Every structure is written in structure tokens, then in C-alpha cells.
Amino acid sequence: MSDEKQGCFAGRKAIWMWEYSQQAEQQIEQVAETALRLAGCEVVLLKAMDGTDWMNIYDRGAGAIDGLAGWQATVRRGAATGISVLPWVVPHGENPASEAGLHAQLGDTLVCDIEPYAAFFTGGAGNIPAYLAALRAAGAGQIYASIDPRPSAIAALDLPAWAPLVDGFLPQVYFTDFGGDPLEVIPMLGRLCGLGKPVVPVLPGNAQPADLRSVWVLAQALGCTGVSIWRLGSMDADQLRVFAELLMPALPADTGQAALQWRITVAGKALSAASELLAGTSGPARSNLAGAVADIDALIQALATSADAPTGKGKGGKP
Numbered sequence: 001m002s003d004e005k006q007g008c009f010a011g012r013k014a015i016w017m018w019e020y021s022q023q024a025e026q027q028i029e030q031v032a033e034t035a036l037r038l039a040g041c042e043v044v045l046l047k048a049m050d051g052t053d054w055m056n057i058y059d060r061g062a063g064a065i066d067g068l069a070g071w072q073a074t075v076r077r078g079a080a081t082g083i084s085v086l087p088w089v090v091p092h093g094e095n096p097a098s099e100a101g102l103h104a105q106l107g108d109t110l111v112c113d114i115e116p117y118a119a120f121f122t123g124g125a126g127n128i129p130a131y132l133a134a135l136r137a138a139g140a141g142q143i144y145a146s147i148d149p150r151p152s153a154i155a156a157l158d159l160p161a162w163a164p165l166v167d168g169f170l171p172q173v174y175f176t177d178f179g180g181d182p183l184e185v186i187p188m189l190g191r192l193c194g195l196g197k198p199v200v201p202v203l204p205g206n207a208q209p210a211d212l213r214s215v216w217v218l219a220q221a222l223g224c225t226g227v228s229i230w231r232l233g234s235m236d237a238d239q240l241r242v243f244a245e246l247l248m249p250a251l252p253a254d255t256g257q258a259a260l261q262w263r264i265t266v267a268g269k270a271l272s273a274a275s276e277l278l279a280g281t282s283g284p285a286r287s288n289l290a291g292a293v294a295d296i297d298a299l300i301q302a303l304a305t306s307a308d309a310p311t312g313k314g315k316g317g318k319p
Contacts, residue, residue: 007168007198008086008109008142009226011248014043016088016202016231020061023233027063028074031232032081038237040244044078045228048087048106052099068105075107088113088146091131093123100134108141111170115148116156125158132165146170146202149188150178168198170228173215176204182211186218190295193222200226205235209242216246221271221296225249264300271296 015035017023025031028044035041047055048065056064065071071087078085088111089103103110112135114121114128121128135143147153149171169192173185185201192199201219203212216227229235229243275293 007144007200007226009043009168009198009200009228011250012043012226013039013041013243013246013248014045014086014200014226014228015039015041015243016045016228018047018231018233019055019059020063021059023061025063025232026061028078028085029081031063032078032083034232034240035083036081038240038244039229039232039235040246041229042082043084043086043228044232045086045088045111046074047089049089049103051090051092052095052102071106086111090120093121093127093131096123096127096131097134100131100140101138104135104138104140109144110135110140110142111144111146113146114157116153121157125156125161128157129162129165132162136165142167144168144170144200146172148172149185149192151188154191163195163197166197168200169195170200170202172202172230174202174204174230175211175215176207182207182215183218185215186222186295187291189219189224190222193224198226199224200228202228202230203243205229205231205239205243212242213246218296220249264304268300271300 017031020026025034028046031044031046035044046065047059048071049055050058054065054067054070056066056070059065063074065074075085086109087103087106089106090113091099091103093099103112112131116125123131132143143166145166145168147157147159147169149169171189171192173188175182175185178184189199189201199219199222201215201224203215207215219227225248227246227248235243271293
């Protein structure tokens with residue numbers, strides 16, 4: 001599985017920023033220090049625009065983005081400190097072409113927070129394909145959709161209609177807000193991974209360390225190779241360090257059989273870890289975890305079958 005296929009988040013950790021006014025770090029250099037030293041992140045997702053508004057309209061912090069020149073300067077300054085600053089935006093969809101023209105100028109990679117709620121994408125699900133197509137026409141390279149992965153939100157967004165138009169997903173698996181067992185987000189991730197696009201979970205920064213580790217281990221089994229956390233300003237130093245300590249998968253150098261074997265290895269490690277967790281779990285959480293173990297085992301079997309199958313180049317897979 002090549003880096004190109006996995007996307008720009010492959011093998012990387014990212015931390016989200018909302019507003020400078022909601023955190024201690026008031027300049028991108030301070031953000032970089034916290035991201036690198038405490039959170040172990042080389043990617044910062046910084047909100048640049050809400051609809052057609054630059055964030056300084058809402059964000060009263062010193063580093064708030066006030067226009068394209070300010071955004072580009074922030075990206076350059078971040079790069080000088082060793083981080084990649086990537087933009088995220090909230091499109092509203094009332095005038096998709098106008099929004100897309102503004103958002104596309106932010107850079108080659110763009111994360112769009114598309115949610116079916118008030119103050120988010122209020123233009124209706126039917127306008128999402130038009131917005132994404134306009135982004136691409138305006139020059140956007142990699143387009144990622146950050147979504148609420150719960151079934152009701154997926155249905156409200158009519159995600160199947162526009163999933164082919166994006167390059168990947170950053171699902172907000174905020175199990176601390178959802179009110180259920182943390183492992184209930186694993187089937188949500190699995191459904192998105194089944195679409196064949198890179199999936200980068202957005203984990204909740206206020207989660208218990210053991211829950212973060214469990215969800216991330218199982219997400220890797222599904223094929224996730226990058227991970228992110230919400231957010232700078234709401235996490236203390238200990239929570240940032242927990243995220244820094246999450247282990248990242250070693251990525252394969254090529255595609256084809258090597259990538260399949262890599263997936264089998266990662267899934268096998270996740271199965272072992274999940275089985276250990278299962279031994280010490282009881283109640284509803286045990287049922288969820290048992291289901292996850294079964295899903296991972298089925299995935300390993302499917303991958304093994306694919307690895308043993310002929311490539312179609314000739315008898316036995318030989319050219």
C-alpha cells in the first residue's frame with residue numbers, strides 16, 4: 001500500500017485547532033512546540049474559514065487567520081518549525097461555488113467539516129457534490145471530509161452519493177460524547193474503511209488512556225494508518241502525552257502482495273491485543289469487544305485469501 005494511496009496522513013499524527021482564543025498558544029510557533037514536544041504531532045489542522053468568513057471574525061486570538069496572506073504566512077512559519085499546517089473549513093453549502101473558490105486557494109490539501117447540523121452544512125445534502133466538484137475544479141488536490149460517523153448523520157448527508165468525490169475521511173469518533181461504549185465506534189470506522197478511502201480517526205482528547213489505545217489498536221486492524229485528536233486548548237499536558245504515546249504502524253514500502261502481508265500482520269497484532277482486552281472485560285463492553293475480535297478475525301481470513309489468490313497475470317499469478 002503506497003503512501004500515495006494511503007494519503008498525506010499515512011503514518012502521521014495530527015492535532016486539531018479551533019480558535020487561538022480557546023488556547024494558551026497564541027502564535028503558530030507556540031502551537032508547534034506543544035504539538036511536537038507534548039503531543040508527538042507533526043501535523044496541525046488549523047481552522048482557516050467558516051463559510052466565506054475568515055476566522056478572525058470569530059477568533060480574537062493573536063494568531064487568528066485574517067486573510068489569504070495571513071494563512072500562507074502561518075503555513076510558512078509552521079514549516080520552519082517542523083510542522084505541516086493544514087487547513088480545515090466549515091462549508092455551509094448555501095452558495096457552494098463561491099465557498100469552494102475561496103476554500104480551494106488554501107492549499108493542495110483541504111479538510112472539510114461536513115455535518116448535517118445548524119451552523120454547519122445547511123445548504124442540504126444535494127449541494128455537497130456541487131461543492132466538492134467546484135473545489136476540484138478550482139484546483140484542490142486532496143479533499144478530506146470530516147464527518148459525524150453515526151448512522152443518522154451518514155444518512156442525513158447522503159454520503160454514498162458523494163463519497164467517490166473525496167480522497168479520504170476524518171470521522172469524529174467522539175465516544176466520550178456519544179454516551180455508549182467506546183468500542184461502538186469500531187463498526188462506524190469499519191463501514192467507512194469499506195469505501196476504499198483512507199480513514200483517519202479523530203479521537204476525543206478527553207478520553208481515558210486505555211480507551212484511546214483500544215480504539216486505535218482496533219482502527220489499525222481495519223486499515224487506518226494515520227490518527228488525529230480533538231483538540232489543542234481542551235487537552236492538558238497529560239492528555240497530550242497519552243496521545244503522543246500511541247504506537248503508529250510501520251508502513252510498507254510498496255504495493256501488491258507486500259501491502260497485503262502488512263495488513264495481515266497489523267490485523268494479527270490487533271487481534272492479539274483485542275483478545276487480551278477481552279479476557280479482562282465484562283458487561284456490554286465485552287459484547288462489543290467480542291464482536292470486534294470476530295470482525296478482525298474475519299478480516300485476517302479475507303486478507304489471507306486475497307494474498308493467496310492469483311494476480312490474473314497468468315497461471316499461478318505469473319506473468
